[in-house]
Amino acid sequence: DGGITQSPKYLFRKEGQNVTLSCEQNLNHDAMYWYRQDPGQGLRLIYYSQIVNDFQKGDIAEGYSVSREKKESFPLTVTSAQKNPTAFYLCASSTFGNTIYFGEGSWLTVV
Amino acid sequence: GENVEQHPSTLSVQEGDSAVIKCTYSDSASNYFPWYKQELGKRPQLIIDIRSNVGEKKDQRIAVTLNKTAKHFSLHITETQPEDSAVYFCAVLGMNYGGSQGNLIFGKGTKLSVKP
Numbered sequence: 689d690g691g692i693t694q695s696p697k698y699l700f701r702k703e704g705q706n707v708t709l710s711c712e713q714n715l716n717h718d719a720m721y722w723y724r725q726d727p728g729q730g731l732r733l734i735y736y737s738q739i740v741n742d743f744q745k746g747d748i749a750e751g752y753s754v755s756r757e758k759k760e761s762f763p764l765t766v767t768s769a770q771k772n773p774t775a776f777y778l779c780a781s782s783t784f785g786n787t788i789y790f791g792e793g794s795w796l797t798v799v
Numbered sequence: 800g801e802n803v804e805q806h807p808s809t810l811s812v813q814e815g816d817s818a819v820i821k822c823t824y825s826d827s828a829s830n831y832f833p834w835y836k837q838e839l840g841k842r843p844q845l846i847i848d849i850r851s852n853v854g855e856k857k858d859q860r861i862a863v864t865l866n867k868t869a870k871h872f873s874l875h876i877t878e879t880q881p882e883d884s885a886v887y888f889c890a891v892l893g894m895n896y897g898g899s900q901g902n903l904i905f906g907k908g909t910k911l912s913v914k915p
Binding site for chain 1: 831833841842843844845848888892902903905906907908
């Protein structure tokens with residue numbers, strides 16, 4: 689778990705603004721994921737990537753974008769098209785077919 | 800695609816009692832079943848997992864049982880303690896259409912409260 693670093697831990701977004709959440713892992717995992725968690729709710733998959741330069745939409749991709757230019761990095765951009773972005777965002781990684789490990793999360797609040 | 804149902808959504812037990820959380824899944828090809836514990840404001844952490852070639856696995860006070868025929872698996876916590884209070888998520892490694900491995904599909908979570 690300690691090998692997945694998310695930043696910033698807390699982020700405030702103004703209306704109409706794009707923000708980017710960073711996720712870096714040093715576990716040499718091939719697959720990386722972004723989940724969104726609303727208060728008291730479960731985990732919803734936003735995007736995932738199984739190899740460099742390739743990624744797929746999850747269940748709630750609208751209003752988000754990602755890139756996977758390096759194996760270690762999978763940043764998530766929350767665009768202005770995401771109308772209700774206030775949530776806890778979790779990055780995760782795994783070796784293919786095995787369990788995923790989560791970063792410590794980033795809290796995003798719209799102000 | 801895979802569908803995972805988790806019950807109950809909330810569970811309250813007295814300290815020292817046992818707690819059982821159950822999950823059912825739909826795809827008989829699914830082969831990996833982890834359980835995560837999430838404390839308030841923190842990340843989910845893996846507590847135990849089981850693969851489809853095993854029926855039961857134990858780790859101290861925690862055990863997981865898998866019934867492949869009935870397509871359900873359960874988390875058992877014995878001698879519960881207040882620090883076991885958290886939200887527990889089950890997950891299933893689904894299969895993509897065409898037979899390749901997909902992603903973990905999570906249940907909606909169970910909020911466990913252990914009363915001293």
